[in-house]
Amino acid sequence: MKRNRLAALAITAALTLSATACGGSSSSESIDTSSGEPTGTISLWARDSQKGFMDLLANAYNKSHKAQVEVTIVPSANFVQKFGTATAGGSGPDVASIDLVYLPYFASTGVLEDITDEAAKLPYKDKLSPSHQRLSTFEDKTYALPFTAEASVLFINKDLFKQAGLDPEKPPTTYAEILDAAKKIRALGPDTYGFTMAGQCGGCNIFEFTPSVWASGGDVLSEDGKTATLDSPQVTDALTFYKEMNDAGVMPEAAKTDSGTAQPALFQAGKVGMVVLGAFFTQTLNTDKKVDYGIAPIPGKTGGSASFAGGDNIAVTAGSKNKAAAWDFVKWATDDEAQTILAKNSIVPVRTDLVESVYASADPRNALFSKALKTGKTPYSVVENQLFNDNNGPWATMINESVFGGVDIKAAQKKAQDASQQIIKTGP
């Protein structure tokens, strides 16, 4: 027995050492662009929601380059864990397309290659989405390039607007107007609702709810991500507004426990007058052709508007064995050819100098998304996942309890603020 235990300990120690050694795997070799066109095969990880256009991009790149890229699709829900575990174990990809909110975390842990110098040489560096660039920067160094964009807007069902005697060409521009329109639409029938939200989805609400706070002049996090501002008065106002909508009965019962699936389905079925979603949803609605929809900016309390700048950044990993080819692909992915392919597949490009010509021209409604690209906001934090995307985290809990739980909003805010500050203090 004793020998067994010793052996076990020895193996454990060996495992631990190797894990530790790989943990900080930042190989000393940097990107070498001097020796002509890069060759070899590189691996790229992307999420399942990107499958359609990732394959098209890879094919286009492989046709015109010596280096070849192989795409691996990872389920969206597990991407962060899988990428983290693989990179920690030294089996990560050369290139990764990462949801921009996670960029500060990965950059801070040293698993991404510092591409500050290479990125500075890009002729269109200043034309890339500002919010994406901010999220790619950690301690003044650049760790990724903007890749795909996404923005949140207010979708309205034009038919329901008309039936309720509202002008679909004049969408609501304040909290009060949204509430008023929602009540009128709710009055149309027992199965018609004015508005809906994903009440139990942290990630949905950072995308859909925060713009209301921003448009009213507030924020949920300080610029440097070190201080949570969940107890600010603008957050109180937005929570109160959502609670008023729920109390007025304009939201369906499903909203309280919706983790993000019922919300688009209800709008698509024509049962909801207004919903906040992103550019990705236009694809669904355009293919479906069931709902005549319009899109509008997300308003603040008494006016103004804001949008969440989402999407992906693309990075070379620090553990990559072929950084020259990896960087070549990353650079190409932000170039005109790749960004045009994206736009043709209804993905908002990240180049502010291209977005009008290759994307916005396709559908007049797209203009709003291209505008959002320039002014959209994104919270910056190395603990974004714990703060906002966790469906049971402080953010999701605060919203759910305030809007549906009948608790005191200020108390819920205080609780969330303290919990968030604790998470920020503890760090990743």
Add this chain to the structure above:
Amino acid sequence: MAPQTSLTDTATSPGASGHTPALPSRRRRSLTKSRSALGQVVVAPALLLLTVFFFLPVALMLWMSLHKWPLLGKITFIGLGNYTAAFQDQNFLRAAGFTLLYTVIMTPLLLLVGVALALLIRRPGRAARVFQSIYFLPVVVGFAAAGYLWLFMAQPNLGPLLDLLSRAGLASHSDNWFGTVVGALAIVCGMVVWKVAGMQMLLLNSGLQSIPVELEEAARIDGASRSQVFRYIILPLLRPTLALVLVFSVAGSLLAFDQFFIMTSGGPANQTITAVYHIYRVSFLGFQLGYGAALSALLMIVLAIVSAFQMLILRNSDHS
């Protein structure tokens, strides 16, 4: 290391005791020796698997639990820091409390339904076998699949379950049962009973079959009523099986995760987060693998104590 000892024991016991005393003692000893060597060889693969897939991971987990061990980045030794933090972690304590509540509700419920089903199918004939198969069918459905199935069935505005009930005038089809703790817990419990009771039934059925019919007949002849036969004959003889079933269902309930992760996402308002759910959040949303390991170690200890306690009852009830 208990499993190993017991395995070795059973493997060597025939050689040690079951053989002819006529053999000279030296030969007998060498035979015993070679038998015991053979036993060790036979046991080796199982031991190897157990080592690779159980002892090593557990050792690694205990080692990790002594560190601040982020998914990526620097690992630092902090001794028992994670454990002291666990006892001050309100979220973990709340999750542990909810897990206990769930176990307390689930265990008798499953046992009652299991015993009832086992008694129902305890008769000869084809009809009983058909029903036995029907009751057992949900067991072969995966836990996650069953969770999604019930989630869909009970969805407000979409699910057929609510549609049926609203047609029967019992509920409105826009009701959201997941909106209250009681409702959400009831649906999850319903799903788990539907999914697991068949297995309990099968185990209890085999226990029932091992009870000699003569005993029951004798009791009947002595004038015992049906309930008296059940109370004084069947139940005591079924105790070993009952204990086994209890160990299974208690362990399963204490480790509950998928059903809540899928069906309630921990809601409403984080009121249905189980211990394993919390460990998942700590490890894979918070990336604090060391702290997650410490919580897992605590859960393992609780589980070991509960199971050991139940085993004790099992041993005391077995008179042989």
